Amino acid sequence: QGFGLRALIGMLSYFSTRRTRPITLLVATTGDTGPAAVRAVRDYANPLLNLVVHYPQGQISEYQRRQLLVGAQKQGGGPENVKVVAFEGGGDDVDANIKTLLRTQQKTTTTTADGSTPTQLTGVNSYNIGRPLVQMVHFLYAYLRVAEKMEKQQQKQPPQTPLPAFPPLDIVVPTGAMGNLAAGYMVKKMG
Numbered sequence: 001q002g003f004g005l006r007a008l009i010g011m012l013s014y015f016s017t018r019r020t021r022p023i024t025l026l027v028a029t030t031g032d033t034g035p036a037a038v039r040a041v042r043d044y045a046n047p048l049l050n051l052v053v054h055y056p057q058g059q060i061s062e063y064q065r066r067q068l069l070v071g072a073q074k075q076g077g078g079p080e081n082v083k084v085v086a087f088e089g090g091g092d093d094v095d096a097n098i099k100t101l102l103r104t105q106q107k108t109t110t111t112t113a114d115g116s117t118p119t120q121l122t123g124v125n126s127y128n129i130g131r132p133l134v135q136m137v138h139f140l141y142a143y144l145r146v147a148e149k150m151e152k153q154q155q156k157q158p159p160q161t162p163l164p165a166f167p168p169l170d171i172v173v174p175t176g177a178m179g180n181l182a183a184g185y186m187v188k189k190m191g
Contacts, residue, residue: 002036003138004131004179008124009040009049016048022119024050026098029068030059030091037124038071038082050081050119054094057086098123126179135183143169143187166191 009025016023027037034053041051053068060068072082087094105121126132146169154162173181 002032004133004135004183005033005036005124006040007134008128008130009037010044011130012122012124013044013046013049016120017046020048022048022050024052024119024121025124026101026121027051027053027124028091028094028098029053029055029064031064033125034060034084035064035067035071038068038084041082042071047081051083053082053084054087054098055084056090056094057088059090095125095127098125099127126182132179132183132186135180136187138180139171139184139187142171 012023012025015021025037025041027034029035029037034055037051037053041049053072055065055068068084072084102121102123122128124131147167150167171184173184
């Protein structure tokens with residue numbers, strides 16, 4: 001999950017700089033997504049990239065809450081571009097609000113009254129296709145390593161029936177919002 005999130009934030013940082021357009025990343029977290037997003041935004045240190053992390057009050061561990069709050073603190077002259085907000089309700093409650101914000105954001109305004117470029121809102125939870133596209137690499141890599149081991153095993157002790165060129169492989173995926181599962185499914189559908 002962190003791999004896909006970090007790569008997505010890196011791409012958004014690149015394009016915000018290239019277009020000289022501020023982007024505000026919206027994240028809902030009940031676990032590790034929030035701290036991973038905070039770390040990535042801090043590491044990229046792009047003044048055009050802002051982050052707002054929402055978490056359900058009392059529904060994340062104290063360790064995760066501290067990761068969020070300490071990571072959000074301005075560090076050594078860096079930009080004040082990370083905000084952490086607790087809310088009442090569950091993770092799905094804030095997800096719904098973020099999705100509504102993203103759907104209703106006005107995309108027709110290209111400049112504000114003072115001539116500056118308005119901030120683009122972007123959700124970076126697992127529903128953003130950028131994350132599972134990057135996470136597909138994990139599944140492809142795992143498949144290739146297992147297939148390689150199966151081939152070596154077959155060379156040592158040839159089975160009664162030879163392995164197909166691309167042997168099927170089942171992978172168990174622990175998941176929350178299913179972005180990682182979506183990545184595995186896309187790789188499987190690609191053959």
